Amino acid sequence: MAMPQGVKTDPSHPIPETMKAWVLGDPGELKLTDKPVPVPKKAEVLVRIDAVAICATDLEIIYHGPPAQIEGGEPFNKNFTPGHEYMGTVVALGPGVDEYKIGERVTVEIHAGCGQCKRCRQGMYTSCHNYGKNYGDVDKGHRANGFTTDGGFCEYQVNNINTLIHVDDSMSDEEATLVVTAGTSMYGLTELGGLVAGESVVVTGPGPIGLLGVAVAKALGAQPVILTGTRDNRLEIGKKLGADHVVNIRKEDPVEAVKRINGGIGVDYVVECSAAPNAVNEACQMVNRGGKVCLAAFPGEPPTVDVAHLVRNNIYVYGIRGEGKSATHRAEAFMRQKRFDATLIHTHTFEMGDLLEAIRYAKDRVEDAIKVVVKNKHSAEGRVAAE
Numbered sequence: 584m585a586m587p588q589g590v591k592t593d594p595s596h597p598i599p600e601t602m603k604a605w606v607l608g609d610p611g612e613l614k615l616t617d618k619p620v621p622v623p624k625k626a627e628v629l630v631r632i633d634a635v636a637i638c639a640t641d642l643e644i645i646y647h648g649p650p651a652q653i654e655g656g657e658p659f660n661k662n663f664t665p666g667h668e669y670m671g672t673v674v675a676l677g678p679g680v681d682e683y684k685i686g687e688r689v690t691v692e693i694h695a696g697c698g699q700c701k702r703c704r705q706g707m708y709t710s711c712h713n714y715g716k717n718y719g720d721v722d723k724g725h726r727a728n729g730f731t732t733d734g735g736f737c738e739y740q741v742n743n744i745n746t747l748i749h750v751d752d753s754m755s756d757e758e759a760t761l762v763v764t765a766g767t768s769m770y771g772l773t774e775l776g777g778l779v780a781g782e783s784v785v786v787t788g789p790g791p792i793g794l795l796g797v798a799v800a801k802a803l804g805a806q807p808v809i810l811t812g813t814r815d816n817r818l819e820i821g822k823k824l825g826a827d828h829v830v831n832i833r834k835e836d837p838v839e840a841v842k843r844i845n846g847g848i849g850v851d852y853v854v855e856c857s858a859a860p861n862a863v864n865e866a867c868q869m870v871n872r873g874g875k876v877c878l879a880a881f882p883g884e885p886p887t888v889d890v891a892h893l894v895r896n897n898i899y900v901y902g903i904r905g906e907g908k909s910a911t912h913r914a915e916a917f918m919r920q921k922r923f924d925a926t927l928i929h930t931h932t933f934e935m936g937d938l939l940e941a942i943r944y945a946k947d948r949v950e951d952a953i954k955v956v957v958k959n960k961h962s963a964e965g966r967v968a969a970e
């Protein structure tokens with residue numbers, strides 16, 4: 584297609600005028616339509632999407648709406664394309680972009696902050712004060728693809744260069760979609776938490792962020808790393824990813840188990856990924872005096888919390904939104920060095936055209952699905968042509 588002046592393309596990566604894109608209709612309703620291929624502006628590239636992982640947050644958005652926010656409101660019937668954990672190939676460079684090359688494989692962060700608010704200036708762009716202000720006369724340039732702007736359940740998407748992470752050739756497309764998940768755990772443990780080697784960590788809940796939280800904690804030199812959960816098969820995957828101990832909370836009280844394992848005083852960090860009703864209180868009982876609790880899950884109901892226990896014990900509690908301070912780059916480095924095998928949590932792959940079936944697998948955990956990935960056909964064609 585003809586791109587505007589200043590946008591660089593290459594005949595090796597032809598770009599069509601239109602693409603297939605899934606759009607959200609009513610709650611729970613996705614329709615396959617045609618959309619124009621978007622055009623990269625200054626500091627943006629056009630990414631040909633090769634693979635997208637389905638996240639629990641995608642399911643929240645598709646069925647309930649929040650945390651997606653389109654034009655200041657609900658995301659339904661606004662021609663909005665969800666999907667945010669994608670990777671692909673750079674096929675066009677916006678004006679002035681020389682940081683990436685056409686043909687380069689990249690995976691993406693979700694949030695491109697406005698770059699001008701207090702939090703963006705601190706590198707905490709996932710907490711941008713201009714979140715969702717990217718339309719009409721409130722346009723602050725903020726993007727969170729798949730949340731406030733179009734996402735990855737399609738063939739092409741524009742991304743700010745600050746959201747791109749180079750993908751090493753040793754990494755499969757599926758593995759590359761998991762960089763942002765590992766990056767979220769990294770952000771919680773190091774940038775927000777300040778973890779250093781030798782500190783002790785409990786992860787509660789062996790979902791994708793919890794399992795890769797175990798892997799990242801171990802790679803950072805934490806000891807011991809303890810994982811709690813209800814399903815033995817998930818806990819076994821946790822062991823392969825680096826958990827020194829696992830606790831099945833159906834068989835053993837998790838607070839007592841953690842204290843038994845770690846010398847009676849609890850651990851330095853708890854990363855709460857379970858969203859269980861009493862999880863926050865249990866996390867605060869597992870952590871030692873002066874320790875830190877990172878909240879990474881969304882409970883359905885507001886939990887009751889024993890605040891006096893927090894005060895008496897000088898406990899720090901903090902929420903984590905997404906993957907700030909370029910933590911994804913450090914996560915990708917761990918993955919490139921094979922410090923852990925993130926593909927252990929990838930269980931299923933579907934074609935993009937079969938997205939509805941892929942979502943059913945992710946939502947209903949068919950065949951104990953953990954991470955379900957959808958791939959565009961062109962990614963397979965590209966592979967064949969390159970060989």
Ligand SMILES: [Zn+2]
Nearest residue numbers: 638639640668
């Ligand atoms: Zn996600």
Ligand SMILES: [Zn+2]
Nearest residue numbers: 697700703711
């Ligand atoms: Zn901002």
